Amino acid sequence: MAMKVDLVIRGGTVVDGSGSSPVQADVLVGAGRVVAIEPAGGGPVPDARVLDATSLAVAPGFIDIHTHSDVSVLLDGRAQSKVAQGVTTEVVGNCGFSPYPLDRSQLGAHRDLLAGIGDDPMELTWSDVDGYAVEVRSRGSSVNIVPLVGHGQLRIAANGLAEKASAGVIDTMRALLADLLQQGAFGMSTGLTYVPSRYASTGELEALCAVLADADALYATHARGGGPSAIQEAVELGRACGVRVQYSHIAINEPDDWGRAGVLLGLFDDARRGGVDIACDVYPYDASASALTQYLPPWVLEGGVEAMRARLADASTMRRAERDLAAGWGEHARVPWYWDRVVISRTAEGPVASGRAPAEGATIEKAAAGAGLTPERYVLELCRAGGNRVQVVLFYRTEADMREFLRHPSTVIGSDGSALPFEQHGRKPHPRAFGAHARVLGRYCRQTGDLDLATAVHRMSGAVADRLGLTDRGRLSRGAAADIVVFDPRTVADQATFTDPGRPPSGIVHVVVNGELVVHAGVQTPARPGRVLRSR
Numbered sequence: 215m216a217m218k219v220d221l222v223i224r225g226g227t228v229v230d231g232s233g234s235s236p237v238q239a240d241v242l243v244g245a246g247r248v249v250a251i252e253p254a255g256g257g258p259v260p261d262a263r264v265l266d267a268t269s270l271a272v273a274p275g276f277i278d279i280h281t282h283s284d285v286s287v288l289l290d291g292r293a294q295s296k297v298a299q300g301v302t303t304e305v306v307g308n309c310g311f312s313p314y315p316l317d318r319s320q321l322g323a324h325r326d327l328l329a330g331i332g333d334d335p336m337e338l339t340w341s342d343v344d345g346y347a348v349e350v351r352s353r354g355s356s357v358n359i360v361p362l363v364g365h366g367q368l369r370i371a372a373n374g375l376a377e378k379a380s381a382g383v384i385d386t387m388r389a390l391l392a393d394l395l396q397q398g399a400f401g402m403s404t405g406l407t408y409v410p411s412r413y414a415s416t417g418e419l420e421a422l423c424a425v426l427a428d429a430d431a432l433y434a435t436h437a438r439g440g441g442p443s444a445i446q447e448a449v450e451l452g453r454a455c456g457v458r459v460q461y462s463h464i465a466i467n468e469p470d471d472w473g474r475a476g477v478l479l480g481l482f483d484d485a486r487r488g489g490v491d492i493a494c495d496v497y498p499y500d501a502s503a504s505a506l507t508q509y510l511p512p513w514v515l516e517g518g519v520e521a522m523r524a525r526l527a528d529a530s531t532m533r534r535a536e537r538d539l540a541a542g543w544g545e546h547a548r549v550p551w552y553w554d555r556v557v558i559s560r561t562a563e564g565p566v567a568s569g570r571a572p573a574e575g576a577t578i579e580k581a582a583a584g585a586g587l588t589p590e591r592y593v594l595e596l597c598r599a600g601g602n603r604v605q606v607v608l609f610y611r612t613e614a615d616m617r618e619f620l621r622h623p624s625t626v627i628g629s630d631g632s633a634l635p636f637e638q639h640g641r642k643p644h645p646r647a648f649g650a651h652a653r654v655l656g657r658y659c660r661q662t663g664d665l666d667l668a669t670a671v672h673r674m675s676g677a678v679a680d681r682l683g684l685t686d687r688g689r690l691s692r693g694a695a696a697d698i699v700v701f702d703p704r705t706v707a708d709q710a711t712f713t714d715p716g717r718p719p720s721g722i723v724h725v726v727v728n729g730e731l732v733v734h735a736g737v738q739t740p741a742r743p744g745r746v747l748r749s750r
Contacts, residue, residue, distance in 0.1 A: 219244045219262045221729065223700060225254045226267025231274035231676035231689040233668050241272055243696040246729035246743075250692055265724055267700050271667065274675040274690050275302025275697030275727065276651045279495050279682070280434075280462055280628025282306070282331035283359075284313045289336060291354040291742050293633035298718040298738070299651040299708075300699030302727045303687060303747070304633060307362030308462060309436040310405030314363070315390050316341045317371040326519045327366050330408060330505040330602035332560055332632065332643070343397040347746035354742030356732045357633065358697070360682060361746060362434060363394045365404040365422070366411045375518040377413045384421050391425050398748025400682055401432030403462070407508050409515045412438070416447075423455035431749065432682060434460040439544050440467055445481045452490040460681055461494040463630050464619050465502060467610045468549050475618035482624060493681060495628035496619040498653045500611040501712070503559060503630075503644035506604040507597050511538040514594075519601040526598045536590040553579035553589040555609040557712070559642045562600025575642045575713070578606070607644055607712065620654075621664050626681060627654055627674045638716040645715040649708025652719030656707030667703060683749060700724040 221243040228239040228251060238254040242262075278296065284306040287293055296304060306312065311331050316324050316338055324338065340346050343361050350359055372386040373379050379387070391402060402422060405411040426433050433451065437444035445461065452459040461482070466472055485492050507515060507522075514535050515522050526532050542550050556578045573581040573596075582592035596604050619625055631647030651674055659670040679688025686695045699722065706721030725733035730743040 217244045217247070217249050219249050219259050221726070222259050222262045222264045223267050223272050223698065223724075224264055226270050226272035226700060228690060229271050229273045229668055229671040230691065231671055233672035233676065235668060236271070241690060241698065243698070243726065243729050246696055248690060248692055248694045248696050251690060265700065269702070270700050270723060271703045272690070272698065272700050273300070273671045274688050274694075275699050275725065276300050276674040277303040277305070277360075277678040277682070277684070277688055278629050278651070279305050279460070279626055279678045280308050280497075280630050281632060282308060282311065282630070283633040284311065284331065285328060285336060286632040286634060287355050287357065287359065288349060288353050290633070290635050291356060292635065292738060293356045293744075294636050294738065295631070295634040295648040297356045297725050297727075297732050298722060299649065300701060300722050300725055301357060301651055302697035302699070302725065303358040303360060305360040305362060305400075305628070305682065307364050307399070308403045308434060310364045310366035310403055310408055310411040312362060312364030312367050312403070313338065314340065314342050314346050315367060315371045315394060320370050320374055323370045323375055323518055324367060326602055327370065330507070332603070332605050343394050343399050343746070350744070350746050355744035356727060356738070356742055357744040358727065359744065359746045360684070361399045362432070363391055363399045363402045365402055365414065366408060368402070369410045369414070373410070375410050377410075377516065379413070379415070379418055384418055388421055388425050391422055392429075395425070395429045395431055395749070398750055399431070400749045401434060402426055403434040403436070405436045406438040407436065409518060412512065419451055420454055423451050423457040427455045427457040430458070430683065432460055433457045434462055436462045440465055441471065442478065442481060445478060449481065449485040449490055449492060452485065452492050453488070458681075459490065459492040461492060463628065464494040464496050464625070465611050466615045467502065467544065467608070469610070472612050472615060475615040479619065479622050486624070493624040493626065494619070495626045496616060497628060497630050497646050497650050498616065498620060498658055499644070499646055499650070500613045500616055501607050501609045501644070502611065503605060503607045503646075505602045506593060506606045507602050509543040510594070510597060511535060523598050523601075526594055532591070532594060535594055536588065539590045539593065549610070551589070552610070553577060553582070557607045557609070557642065558596075558604070559607050559644065560603065560605035561596065562603055574640065605643070607642070617658065617662070617664055620658060625673065626677045627651065634716075636716040636718060642712065643715050645708065645710035645712055648710035648715055648717065649719050652706055652722065653708035655701070655703070656721070660703065660706075684747070696726055696729040698724075698726040
């Protein structure tokens, strides 16, 4: 019996996510699946809703391989900033952060870690992937969720914030990870510049990657720094363990290394020729954003946020921290501080009567001068007050390097941003959360020609699905899940800026998630058909 068709997307240019040349076709959807892709101009389909896609592109919904929507999608299931770009699936649990596993005796440390991705606090009533999936379903989400296990939370659950992990602790982590993979997690991530992931030894990572390899799961890493040694650590884990490796948000932050993107990409090419399954993702901006605490001298954060606060209350320790911070940041403190390039995007205070916290949107240089403090002392006081909740944007990259990463055939697109509402009440989050995918299509496909349309769509859909092992998404084909974006290739563009981030992109016309319209004629609908996807 033929499957009933309830939606027809008529007459569009189908860019199917495989990288193949676009074709004119009709896309027929029923029961949440693609029923057929037929030559354009087919006959009427009884009782089906018809969307006219003449002069528009029809593509698989975009899969954002690197997000921090773990909790934000629970706080606001509209996921406005993502569905407005055509993103239909968010990969969460990146950089060692995830909302599982949770040990009730370590809940404070778990919450502090989650604060590092900028989420507002909420009650954490679950403990694992199964419980998180129930919470997503009960609250409702416009987007699907692909869960990774954050190594930071895994380590806290097994070892608190202690630096050393005994053989017994590593065995506990292995067992927890195996259980979460059995529940359907797609892999594990590390955040090797964050506490407590930064404490992980090579042996610890190899023990955990062996579990991933046995399950054919992904290892995604926010590496230690961003130079050749960081890439080499990821490559060696892939080689030693036979695990698939995803190198997160590749970039060059060190001014002395600007212009060396090709050198770094050559390391990936060499590794792949040697049999290592490794790829990377990039977001299309020349600025980064993260928790400010990440850039503090490592000893300042030993024992976590509360230990940091107690430590910095001592005047002599504060002076030592100022001296060490002034020496620079990054691996071996080799990156100099340019305080006029570091912008505060979130503080502990939250919005105030004027519409935003006083420092938000200001550079560290300007805010420190206004407070009558050195930039180093101001940063330490910000972190002491706000812990991991303090967020900054750093303008430490070049567009030329980013474009070279973007063009490389092994690179896919990930925003590194959260699903957020458009109304930011004066906050200044990185515009990547609101425009990354539209920016690829508008600026780097249509304007600069770095990617052609089929390749750009492939890097945001089919190629991402391949990295994750998602077999029924990322391509428009018969039987695939009906996650679809319809956009105007002539006008699609990001509109979000660093000074006005909460602006939706232009040119995204319709978005379908699991067969239901979540954006229709550029307007979001009340539908919340998203769910947590499982690897098994």
